[in-house]
Amino acid sequence: MAAMPLLIKETPPESTHIKHDQLYKELIHTFFREFLEAFFPDVHENINFQRMKPLSEEVFTNLLDGDTRRLDIVIETTLKDTDVVIIVHIEPQSYKQSDFNERMYHYFSLLYNKYQKPIIPLAVFSYEEDWGEKQFTMGFPFFHVLTFNYMTLHLRKKN
Template sequence: MLPPTLIKEKPHGYTKHDQLFKQLIHTFFDDFLEAFFPDVHQNIDFQSIKPFSEEVYTDLVQGKTRRLDIVVETKLKGTDTVIIIHIEPQNSKQDDFHERMFHYFSLLYNKYRKPIIPIAVFSYEEKWERNLYTMEFPFFHVLSFHYMTLHLRKRDWKNYIRSNNPVVAALLSKMDYKDNEKVQVKVEFLKMMARMELDPARQRLIYGFFETYLKLNEEQEEAVMEEIKQLDNADKIMELPISYEERGIAKGKEIGEKVGKEIGREIGKQIGIKEVALEMLRKEMPIELIAEVTHLKKEEIERLRETL
């Protein structure tokens, strides 16, 4: 089965958030729809998914080039009806986002003339959302454009911890939880990861996404570890290529840098001492005096004299 097309942003407008969400949904497209849009999932043919070429549009009014996020062509299950699915992740509240969704819809429909399922994924803190764009006059209603939405901050993380869906595991980090629940969210996430038994590459993708949005301090991480140790499958969880491995690498790097600086200072000190000894040799001072001043061995001073 061909994967859905990932439509890339221009480099200057392509944020880490965009990249993470697009890579997640692109890799786990089937799982994403199954978890959050089951009606769509049940009615599309995943064997008919085809990649699109990059969708680039120029906004003549604003003078901007726009690249859509995720655009997929497929068929309705059991039919020959070709449809398009457009998914647009949004990480900040924008009052005109509903108009932008209508604009994208219009551009896609104008080009392909096929039915379109538009989906917006909101991940910002505010629980504000809008799923309708209207155009009307006091005397006439022109249109009402609806699109499907997923607002992660409106989802209670506790309702998803029994899931074995990798997208759900990643998106726990963006759901509605309190600061004092972060440790428990992390514990439940690790339990989910252990149950799913994903390949290492997908584990790292899911874990990297989760760690980006749910960050714990050292004390909280220790609390997570204490809870994990009490679980029956603690050994299995500890085998995951998780943040403790990354944190260990970072800590090792930090220690290495400190040691390197100490060694560097010592080397610098030794070089400085030898420069002093060389200068004293140039002035033909006695080796005994040079040894007393620099604390170098006489043999070392003799070797330095041979370099002059």
């Protein structure tokens, strides 16, 4: 009797990326202070770690339909030596996505709409391809509407 051929089912790439992003999310949550100190020293130097509070990562993407989206890391704190409440949003990204700049702006807008607080947007890239852009712009030939900037960390470029 002939042996049955062994079938191997490959996991779609998206599920790998989701697991990968989840690992980064857990690491950054656990070592939030150390993460900022190592990779975003200007942010680390200016925020109060005694007043940190994780916020709901759920935001409504479509108010009429009730659609929601979970952002990766959303922390509320204050600027050092002030009562100014701010939000730090960190978005780990394990694969290149052509509309990532727009997505970061969209997340920023949703967070701002929900909390009405200043936001520090940070993106953490862990894939090989180079991603030099870190802004989303909108405009017309006759009028510049906006330029949204976010800070980036390219882990593959680090030693």
